[in-house]
Amino acid sequence: MPRSLMQPEFLVQRDKERCIExxxxxxxxxxxxxxYEEARGVLVSNDSECVSCRRCVVFCPTGALQIKKNEAYRxxxxxxxxxxxxxxxxxxxxxxxxxGMGCDRTYPIxxxxxxxxxxxxxxxxxxxxxxxxxxxxxxxxxPEKPVPASASGCGIPLxxxxxxxxxxxxAAVSAEMPCEMPKGAATVELGEMAxxxxxxxxxxxxxxxxxxxxxxxxxxxxxxxxxxISKNAILSIARAAASLGTMFNTGEGGMHxxxxxxxxxxxxxxxxxxxxxxxxxxxxxxIIEIKIGQGAKPGIGGHLPGxxxxxxxxxxxxxxxGSDAISPAPHHDIxxxxxxxxxxxxxxxxxxYRKPVSVKIAAVHNVAAIASGAARAGADIIAVxxxxxxxxxxxxxxxxxxxxxxxxAISAVDRRLRREGLREKVFLxxxxxxxxxxxxxxxxxxGADAAYIGTAALLALGCHLCHKCYTGNCSWGIATQNPYLTxxxxxxxxxxxxxxxxxxxxxxxxxxxxxxxxxxxxxLRGNRLQLRGVGLPENELRExxxxxxxxxx
Amino acid sequence: xxxxxxxxxxxxxxHLCEVYCTLAHSPYNDLVAAFKGGxxxxxxxxxxxxxxxxxxxxxxxxxxxxxxxxSCLTGALYKEESSGRVLYLQGKCIGCGTCLVACPYGxxxxxMKPDGHFTIVKCDLCPDRTRPACVEACPNLAxxxxxxxxxxx
Ligand code: SF4
Ligand code: SF4
Ligand code: SF4
Numbered sequence: 001m002p003r004s005l006m007q008p009e010f011l012v013q014r015d016k017e018r019c020i021e022x023x024x025x026x027x028x029x030x031x032x033x034x035x036y037e038e039a040r041g042v043l044v045s046n047d048s049e050c051v052s053c054r055r056c057v058v059f060c061p062t063g064a065l066q067i068k069k070n071e072a073y074r075x076x077x078x079x080x081x082x083x084x085x086x087x088x089x090x091x092x093x094x095x096x097x098x099x100g101m102g103c104d105r106t107y108p109i110x111x112x113x114x115x116x117x118x119x120x121x122x123x124x125x126x127x128x129x130x131x132x133x134x135x136x137x138x139x140x141x142x143p144e145k146p147v148p149a150s151a152s153g154c155g156i157p158l159x160x161x162x163x164x165x166x167x168x169x170x171a172a173v174s175a176e177m178p179c180e181m182p183k184g185a186a187t188v189e190l191g192e193m194a195x196x197x198x199x200x201x202x203x204x205x206x207x208x209x210x211x212x213x214x215x216x217x218x219x220x221x222x223x224x225x226x227x228x229i230s231k232n233a234i235l236s237i238a239r240a241a242a243s244l245g246t247m248f249n250t251g252e253g254g255m256h257x258x259x260x261x262x263x264x265x266x267x268x269x270x271x272x273x274x275x276x277x278x279x280x281x282x283x284x285x286x287i288i289e290i291k292i293g294q295g296a297k298p299g300i301g302g303h304l305p306g307x308x309x310x311x312x313x314x315x316x317x318x319x320x321x322g323s324d325a326i327s328p329a330p331h332h333d334i335x336x337x338x339x340x341x342x343x344x345x346x347x348x349x350x351x352x353y354r355k356p357v358s359v360k361i362a363a364v365h366n367v368a369a370i371a372s373g374a375a376r377a378g379a380d381i382i383a384v385x386x387x388x389x390x391x392x393x394x395x396x397x398x399x400x401x402x403x404x405x406x407x408x409a410i411s412a413v414d415r416r417l418r419r420e421g422l423r424e425k426v427f428l429x430x431x432x433x434x435x436x437x438x439x440x441x442x443x444x445x446x447g448a449d450a451a452y453i454g455t456a457a458l459l460a461l462g463c464h465l466c467h468k469c470y471t472g473n474c475s476w477g478i479a480t481q482n483p484y485l486t487x488x489x490x491x492x493x494x495x496x497x498x499x500x501x502x503x504x505x506x507x508x509x510x511x512x513x514x515x516x517x518x519x520x521x522x523x524l525r526g527n528r529l530q531l532r533g534v535g536l537p538e539n540e541l542r543e544x545x546x547x548x549x550x551x552x553x
Numbered sequence: 554x555x556x557x558x559x560x561x562x563x564x565x566x567x568h569l570c571e572v573y574c575t576l577a578h579s580p581y582n583d584l585v586a587a588f589k590g591g592x593x594x595x596x597x598x599x600x601x602x603x604x605x606x607x608x609x610x611x612x613x614x615x616x617x618x619x620x621x622x623x624s625c626l627t628g629a630l631y632k633e634e635s636s637g638r639v640l641y642l643q644g645k646c647i648g649c650g651t652c653l654v655a656c657p658y659g660x661x662x663x664x665m666k667p668d669g670h671f672t673i674v675k676c677d678l679c680p681d682r683t684r685p686a687c688v689e690a691c692p693n694l695a696x697x698x699x700x701x702x703x704x705x706x
Contacts, residue, residue, distance in 0.1 A: 020572070020588035027566045059692070061572045062584050477565075484606035490563040490693045 005088055007072030008047035012056075018064035019043065025056035025065060030475030030485055031468075053466035055475035086396070097396035100469025100479060102296055102388040102433065102455055105400050110407035110536070111439045115549055117530040119517035126519055128510035134520040135506055135513075137450055139220075139247070139287065139427050140212030140356035141380035210380065211354050213286045215450060216245030217506045218521055219440065221498075222385075222431050222452035223269050223291065223360070225251025227304045227313050227325065228392030228469070230486040231258065233461055233478045236494025238262035243495065244502050249452075252291060252302065252327060254316040255284055267358065270347065272301060273327035275317035279350050287381065288347045288355050290340070292331070293362030295389025295406070295432035297398050302327035304392075308472055308481050341377035348378070356380035356427075363387060363409030363432065364402070368416035375422040383452060384409050386432030390455040392479055393470035406432045407446060411544045414447025414526060423447075423526075437508035446544065447526045460501045461494050529553060554637035555698055557599075557678070557685055558706040559610045563695040564601070566608035570687035570696060571597035577679055577686035596664055598676040599687055610687065610696060613660040613676040614704050615639045624655035638678050646672045 012033060021043060025034040033050045036043055052067045073084040086097055119125040126133060221237045228251065235258060241248040242265045249267040250259070254276015259266065266285035270277050282288055293299065304313075304325035314321040334340050344357050358381035359374040361367065371382050386406025391399065404412075410430045417423035430443045431452030440451050459465070462476040469479035477488025518524050532549035533541045541548060572584070574597040579587035588594045599612035615632075619639050622630045629645035630652055632638070648671025653661050661675045679685040688698045 018585055020585060022568060022572050022588075024567050024569060024572070027568065059567055059569070061569055482606070484566075487563055487606070488565045488693065490560075490695070493694050 001092065004092060006048070006085075006092060008050065008070050009085065010050040010052045011047050011068045011070045012045035012050055013066045013068055014043060014045065015064045015066075018062040019060075020062055020064075022061060024059050024061065028055045028059045028475060030055065030473040030480070030482075031471075051466045051468045051471075052464075053468065053475045054464045098393055098470045099396040099399055099467050100391060100393055100471075101463075101465055101467045102390040103400050103403075104465075104467070107387065107405065109433075110405055110540070110544065111433075111435070111442055113534055113536050114407070114442050114544070114546065115532045115534055116438065116441060116445075116512060116516070117532070118515040123517045125517050126514040128507070128514040131514075132519065133510040133513050134522075135217045135509055137215050137218045137521050138212040139215055139381060139429075139450065141210040141426065142424055143208075143210060211356050213247065213356065214245070215247065217502060217509075218444065218450035219434075219502055219505065220246055220267070220429065220450055220452050221248040221457055222389075222454035223249035223251040223267075223289065224454055224458075225253030225269075225275075225392075226256050226316050227251075227253045227308065227481070229458070229478050230480055230489060231256055231312065232486050232489035232491055233458070233494065234259070235491040236461060236489055236498060237457060238265065239491055239495035240498035240502070241265040243499055246502070247287065249289060250285070253313070253325075254318060255281055256312070256316045269360075270343075271327050272329070272331045273317075273325060275319065275325060275327075278318075282347060282350050282355070286355060287358055288351065289358040289360055289381075289383065290331075290343055290347065290379075291360045292334070292340075293360070293364070293385070294391060295362050295385030295387055295403055296391035297394035298362030298364050298402050299329060300394060300398050301329040302393075310481060313481065337373040337377050340374060344378040358383055358427075358429070360385060362389075363404040363406060365404065367404060367409050368412040371413040371428075372416050372420055372422060375417060375426045379426060381427040381429060382413070383429040383431060384413055385452070386410075386430070388433030388455075389431055390458070391469070406430050406434075406443065408540075408543055410443055410448050411446045415545060418526075437505040437512065440505060441509055441512045441524065442531065444521065444524050445527050445531050446546075449521075449525055456501070457498055460497045461489060554615065555678075555700050556615060556704065557610075557612060557676075557688055558697050558699065558701060560695045560697070560706065561607055561609050563693050564608045564610060565693050565695065566601060566603050566605075567692065568601045569690045569692060570599055570610050571601060573686045573690035574598050574676075577682070593667070596662060596674050598674055599660075600662070611658055611660055612687070613639055613656075614658055615676075615678065616704065620655040620657065621652035621661060624651045626651055636678075636680075638680075639675070640677060641673060641675065643672060648672045 023036050026036055031049045031051055034043060034045050054067060057065045057067060073081050075081045075084060221241055226234055237248045238259055242262050247265050247267050250269050252269050252271030252273055252275055263284050264286060267287040267289050268281055268285035269289045269291050271291040306322045306324045309322055309325055311321055317325055319325055334343060347357050357379060359379040360383040361370055363384050363386045367384060374382050386409055387403035427449045429450050429452050430448035434440055434451045434453050434456060443451055458478055461478055463478055472480050474480040474485060477485045480486060513524055516530050528546050531546040533546050534549045575595050576584050576587045578595040581587045581590050599610050601608055601610050615638050619632055622632055626649055627645045627647055630641045633640055650663055653663060661673050663671050664674050666672050684698050688696045
């Protein structure tokens with residue numbers, strides 16, 4: 001090839017007046033941009049390798065560095081800079097454009113067109129500092145009908161069984177339920193679960209509930225596998241989940257043995273590659289998640305290149321060292337809802353009906369019907385991952401052009417499930433683009449029971465959204481397996497940042513709920529009356545089932 | 554006694570401990586001035602050694618029975634009984650470098666004074682601060698200032 005037509009995307013600017021030549025930037029850049037030239041005794045930067053991860057900017061002790069966008073291409077309002085750059089790159093190198101993290105394009109952000117309500121005079125607000133506001137939720141299937149405990153298998157609702165006696169059960173009695181509950185279930189207190197149907201059998205009260213797990217805050221760390229992110233990043237998340245009383249998700253990479261202490265807060269994922277899946281894995285966590293799709297790349301499988309499959313990852317995934325870890329686009333045993341049902345019940349059988357089973361799907365145009373099918377197939381939990389959901393690697397055209405914003409998707413799924421009488425049976429998790437506690441409140445009002453956060457968690461760990469996760473050079477030690485880089489996440493510090501973040505969100509959520517005069521997530525869920533749209537056309541308001549700002553209750 | 558302990562697993566090789574050590578021992582409050590204000594910036598009292606992927610901040614262990622003190626020809630080096638710190642008297646040091654050789658950690662460095670004579674620099678655990686400057690500067694909690702059974706990390 002003759003001279004390349006590519007231009008650097010960013011320019012590194014070093015203020016020579018401020019630079020003290022400590023060479024921190026040289027040692028911190030994961031992309032090898034900075035260099036100290038011994039011969040001339042000067043610091044130089046190779047701009048064309050810079051991805052603007054800002055590690056050097058944050059670490060430079062004197063604030064001598066700035067990263068600027070390079071206006072190298074003559075853009076116009078149609079041929080924007082990134083279109084030109086991508087086109088040039090493909091003209092030069094061919095091949096599919098790869099990227100990491102979530103879609104960054106300028107589609108409407110419905111969260112920013114929705115306003116929340118607050119109470120005034122007629123229904124007084126609640127002060128969360130003085131009165132209790134409940135952010136606790138139970139994740140799992142809700143019972144359809146009261147079921148005599150002895151007549152059913154544990155956790156399998158048998159419809160149509162005659163109800164004997166139904167009553168609110170006191171906590172003390174419920175502890176004697178005949179049905180075996182998950183062992184070692186630290187966060188499930190039997191008494192608290194026993195809100196369900198009660199029967200009287202040979203003079204004794206018995207209560208049965210499908211397995212459920214308590215979440216202290218309706219935010220769960222979403223699936224990020226060991227492989228896509230570093231072990232230290234996963235450990236930070238696992239520790240935070242345990243301390244916050246919520247859950248984290250292993251992703252499709254199997255369970256690293258160091259996660260053992262956090263098993264009670266773990267969702268184990270089963271994806272199309274089935275990496276590390278065996279009965280002990282399925283039984284290790286509290287919830288099993290069958291991953292059908294991912295918001296960042298609906299319809300696309302995964303590929304962890306062999307170079308990244310070192311000893312630890314090979315062991316965790318149960319594959320040979322150095323081999324490519326390929327997750328096919330479909331599960332090759334799932335081509336229908338009936339097939340999905342088989343896998344769901346295989347998972348349930350393998351775990352003796354002690355674990356709720358979740359099905360994670362990407363938000364695509366037909367998401368409501370698919371969610372309805374998953375609910376009928378026996379899913380206890382449905383996780384919907386929206387357009388803005390992140391990834392370790394995806395084809396850029398798929399990430400940026402396929403899917404639905406989570407706000408619309410959740411609204412559609414919630415509506416469909418309600419209309420079909422299924423909504424109360426399943427727990428609905430929304431993921432893909434939750435940025436703050438207000439987004440969280442809004443998505444719950446739109447019908448979610450809880451939210452998954454992935455990108456937000458990585459941002460808390462230091463991620464600067466450079467979208468270069470697929471390179472394995474993450475300067476922040478997150479999306480990398482390079483031992484020089486992974487040590488940049490110290491789980492002690494990382495978990496604390498995550499705990500701080502979610503503690504703050506929890507306070508804010510309580511403030512938001514208190515202002516509305518609502519004291520439990522149950523009353524917030526699907527409460528679209530608390531939402532109003534601004535600047536949205538009528539059909540979008542209709543899709544979201546919310547009123548125009550200015551319209552009264 | 555409280556010592557600075559470096560966690561090999563989480564040292565990220567940024568050398569910010571060295572930078573802030575220099576600042577703490579310089580007459581200036583500003584980093585740029587500390588390095589560029591005078592003719593010679595104060596050298597750091599600790600040194601990050603690397604063999605990638607690992608790196609490690611080395612500094613005086615303030616040994617219970619310090620070799621450097623035993624070896625010092627002039628009695629410039631001494632162990633302060635009250636605090637346990639190993640310190641030295643500039644006026645007595647003749648810059649011979651015997652202590653450099655005696656220290657099993659290589660924690661003492663030699664430097665030239667403006668008058669052309671040699672002297673040493675070593676960690677003094679920042680007597681004027683509640684926590685040593687390096688510990689405060691560490692971005693990854695790799696350095697901790699605490700009492701431990703073991704002298705070494
Ligand atoms: S890639 Fe990151 S660390 Fe390297 S020069 Fe660019 S912004 Fe700095
Ligand atoms: S980190 Fe900052 S002060 Fe240190 S060498 Fe780089 S630009 Fe200069
Ligand atoms: S995880 Fe790392 S590589 Fe990926 S966007 Fe964040 S900083 Fe960049």
